Amino acid sequence: MQGESVSGALTATPEPVTPDSVKPEPTERTAPVRAPRMRPRPSARTAGADASKRIERQTKRAVAAEAAPGRAAGRNGLHPLTDHDGNARLQRYEDRVKTAFDRIVPVLRRLSALQHESDFEQHAQSIARAELGFDLPDHMLADAWVTQLDLRRLFAWCVFETYRRMADDFFANDPLGGREVHAFDRFLQDCGFHQLDVTPCADGRLAHAISYVLRLPFGAVRRKPYAGGLFDVENTVSKWGEVELGRFREGVPNTADAPTRYLKAVIYHYSSVDPHHQGCAAHGSNDAAAAQAALDRLLAFRRTVENGFCCGASVALLLIGLDTDTDAIRVHVPDGADHMDLTQSVDAIKVHAITRDLEPTAARARVAELVKAHAPATADPGMLRLVARLIENNLSQIDYVRQVHGGHYADAGHAERFMGVGIGFEEIQLRNLTYFAYLYTVEEGAADLDVGRKIFGGLNVSHGLPIPIVIRFDYHGGVPGARERAATRCRRLDAALADRFADLDDRGLLHRLLVVRDSDAGTGIEVVGSSLDAPMSGGH
Numbered sequence: 424m425q426g427e428s429v430s431g432a433l434t435a436t437p438e439p440v441t442p443d444s445v446k447p448e449p450t451e452r453t454a455p456v457r458a459p460r461m462r463p464r465p466s467a468r469t470a471g472a473d474a475s476k477r478i479e480r481q482t483k484r485a486v487a488a489e490a491a492p493g494r495a496a497g498r499n500g501l502h503p504l505t506d507h508d509g510n511a512r513l514q515r516y517e518d519r520v521k522t523a524f525d526r527i528v529p530v531l532r533r534l535s536a537l538q539h540e541s542d543f544e545q546h547a548q549s550i551a552r553a554e555l556g557f558d559l560p561d562h563m564l565a566d567a568w569v570t571q572l573d574l575r576r577l578f579a580w581c582v583f584e585t586y587r588r589m590a591d592d593f594f595a596n597d598p599l600g601g602r603e604v605h606a607f608d609r610f611l612q613d614c615g616f617h618q619l620d621v622t623p624c625a626d627g628r629l630a631h632a633i634s635y636v637l638r639l640p641f642g643a644v645r646r647k648p649y650a651g652g653l654f655d656v657e658n659t660v661s662k663w664g665e666v667e668l669g670r671f672r673e674g675v676p677n678t679a680d681a682p683t684r685y686l687k688a689v690i691y692h693y694s695s696v697d698p699h700h701q702g703c704a705a706h707g708s709n710d711a712a713a714a715q716a717a718l719d720r721l722l723a724f725r726r727t728v729e730n731g732f733c734c735g736a737s738v739a740l741l742l743i744g745l746d747t748d749t750d751a752i753r754v755h756v757p758d759g760a761d762h763m764d765l766t767q768s769v770d771a772i773k774v775h776a777i778t779r780d781l782e783p784t785a786a787r788a789r790v791a792e793l794v795k796a797h798a799p800a801t802a803d804p805g806m807l808r809l810v811a812r813l814i815e816n817n818l819s820q821i822d823y824v825r826q827v828h829g830g831h832y833a834d835a836g837h838a839e840r841f842m843g844v845g846i847g848f849e850e851i852q853l854r855n856l857t858y859f860a861y862l863y864t865v866e867e868g869a870a871d872l873d874v875g876r877k878i879f880g881g882l883n884v885s886h887g888l889p890i891p892i893v894i895r896f897d898y899h900g901g902v903p904g905a906r907e908r909a910a911t912r913c914r915r916l917d918a919a920l921a922d923r924f925a926d927l928d929d930r931g932l933l934h935r936l937l938v939v940r941d942s943d944a945g946t947g948i949e950v951v952g953s954s955l956d957a958p959m960s961g962g963h
């Protein structure tokens with residue numbers, strides 16, 4: 424079910440979606456029209472003959488659409504409901520963080536060329552301060568004149584320092600406004616839900632799903648990614664129980680007599696540019712399989728609650744698909760009994776096309792109509808309101824990708840800057856910054872770790888750079904001994920990783936930063952160790 428068949432639902436509307444009304448995103452060939460920051464798109468060149476033909480067709484249509492007078496009624500062809508200020512703020516954040524990581528290699532290249540000069544240390548520090556914003560550790564520079572600058576260690580150190588600074592900024596300054604949860608909490612309860620619990624795939628291309636794709640305050644959403652969207656049913660039931668108990672005991676987030684439900688959502692993903700290669704790795708890039716597996720898991724969760732607590736009516740389910748090239752979502756709206764049809768969905772990119780020439784008020788009303796028209800007749804009104812909001816929010820992200828990334832991300836595939844292993848990582852809200860392996864032990868996450876090794880084998884090791892891994896465990900500060908247990912977990916995982924990837928570790932191609940965080944305190948991360956603390960192999 425690639426594209427057409429699933430999103431066919433909307434073609435039955437009174438306003439049929441003709442190929443011309445669904446304006447395709449420009450490819451690199453049309454980039455000069457409205458894509459100032461367009462970068463080469465490697466996937467388009469390697470996607471095979473079918474994809475190239477399709478892209479060519481899309482390009483012709485995009486050019487025709489650009490030339491058609493009166494087509495782009497909104498500002499610069501953007502949707503009237505697009506949040507321009509929000510887009511600008513999100514772009515500044517994405518640029519700032521990714522640029523900080525991407526400056527590291529050019530700086531190290533310069534240092535490498537300078538390392539035998541007489542004033543190397545001073546010169547290196549002034550370059551680092553100017554380009555990276557921080558000093559390098561003196562001991563890593565001091566002996567460069569007699570041996571060689573250990574660029575692998577220095578690279579890992581810079582990645583970890585950049586990560587640490589990013590995380591500190593995130594927790595201290597809330598750059599995405601994710602803790603402003605009051606308005607959304609109220610809206611969610613008005614829609615009939617007291618908790619939104621979302622599992623996106625753990626793929627780094629979905630790490631921005633909450634803050635960017637859905638435009639929700641991350642503080643108001645429980646995000647729990649799993650490879651392939653296959654969340655742990657027991658863990659979710661336990662979270663559900665915790666939330667329900669909170670309602671009974673404390674009236675948080677609302678009292679138990681309020682007729683609201685716990686909403687569990689899964690986001691599966693697919694690639695419109697290269698559907699057979701850049702879809703979900705956990706499901707062999709088969710989006711039908713990805714959607715079905717996510718739906719099965721949702722139904723298993725509901726059944727578990729029903730079987731164990733005879734109150735299945737207290738949970739609601741939602742299935743969302745994400746095109747990782749355009750960030751457009753499609754939502755499979757459940758009927759009154761929480762059944763979802765994988766062949767029926769509301770597709771935000773089509774809603775965008777249909778409503779973008781309207782005035783904002785009319786566009787908002789039309790979005791709601793379209794959602795209703797393509798949902799089952801028995802769908803819950805509160806669910807329809809929520810889905811309409813998610814679709815509306817996603818319109819801003821569709822325009823974000825069009826404006827900032829030329830319609831499709833240049834990095835259709837993996838381009839993560841480091842690997843995140845363990846539990847936590849609330850601060851990672853950016854696409855393709857981090858490859859995640861959520862796990863407690865190396866054994867249970869072995870498959871995800873091996874995928875990560877393969878990805879970074881291509882991204883880093885093939886260029887002689889080490890794989891930087893942040894090992895992370897969050898803990899509840901109110902629980903006696905929890906911090907020490909989290910730190911112990913970090914150290915255990917560190918040793919297991921070094922062992923599993925000993926061939927890389929021996930060559931200095933694997934480095935780890937050990938981090939814990941008190942998730943109750945709302946404070947930042949705490950570094951509890953690093954493979955860089957150990958003496959250099961060979962040299963010293």
Ligand SMILES: [Zn+2]
Pocket residue numbers: 624625626650651652692702703704705
């Ligand atoms: Zn996936």
